Amino acid sequence: MNEEITKQLKEKFDNIGQDLDVHLQGLLYSKPINYWDYIQTDALLDLQTQRTVLPDEMVFIMYHQINELLFKMILWEIDQVATAESLTADFFSTKLMRVSRYFDMLTSSFEIMRLGMDVEQYNKFRNTLTPASGFQSAQYRKIEISSTELINLIDNRFRATIDRDTPFEHAFEHLYWQAAGKDYKTGKKSYLLTVFEERYKEEFIRFAKFYNTNNLWTKFKELPEAVRTNQDLVNAMRHYDYTVNIKWVMAHYNTANHYLNIDGKTTEATGGSEWVKYMHPKYQRRIFFPELWSKQELDEWGENV
DSSP, X not given: OOHHHHHHHHHHHHHTTXXXXXXXXXXXXXXOOOHHHHHTHHHHHTOOOOSSSOTHHHHHHXXXXXXXXXXXHHHHHHHHHHTOSSOOHHHHHXXXXXXXXXXXXXXXXXXXXXXXXXXXXXXXXXXGTTTXXXXXXXXXXXXXXXXXOGGGGBOTTTGGGOOTTSOHHHHXXXXXXXXXXXOTXXXXXXXXXXXXXXXXXXXXXXXXXXXXXXXXXXXXXXXOXXXXXXXXXXXXXHHHHHIIIIIIHHHHHHHHHHHHEETTEEOXXXXXXXXXXXXXXXXXXXXXXXXXXXXXXXXTTXXXX
């Protein structure tokens, strides 16, 4: 064995209090790695369980599982920005563009949903999914929370009453997506929202407390002015914001419209939300990095799409 490599290995295992010889002896009995074990192919391909006999339900299941894997990749990149000891424009831009490419892929992939499933089949098997909904993607909610300050995710109707000193519990009750399952006059929540919160609310609040000061927008604003004005970085921030909050949302909206708005009759979403109004960006008014857009761009957000 190369002496330099042996020296480096010894230093590595010494640093963690391990005996290099023991680990080398272990290699005598270990099996070579192969693709299917490394990727866990068998386990991955065993995760699709249909609720009906309709073939296109399998497309629906696998498509959403792929989405969740991409969401995990996005959160992986954001975490590296959030925990970086020092940020440079290049590092920040590189991570943002990676995330944007994942969302570009998510956006274009809606064609799989829009054109890859039979409408009649979809409108049969979707009835077995009620009250489940893509609304309940916890990873997507985490992407939002880790991308911007919580105030930018508050329902536009309540932002004037909430600031950075507002308790997380109170702010959580006024996040924009609460409107999909909550009657603000009575405070009553739908089953969709109730079970989602029972499963994830405490986790979301812990997550939000960390990202309160470590989200992408706060990290950006803390950079030196010379870095904040780097045009490549600014373009990367704007591209990410527009891709997530306009392009991806509209691709989702148009796909829902293809399946749920037939012959002028609009069908309710599986989770019971008013999807036509809830999903459209001009109603959501969700903008991660508001100060990077002009007043006109902000005023016309989601209007011309």
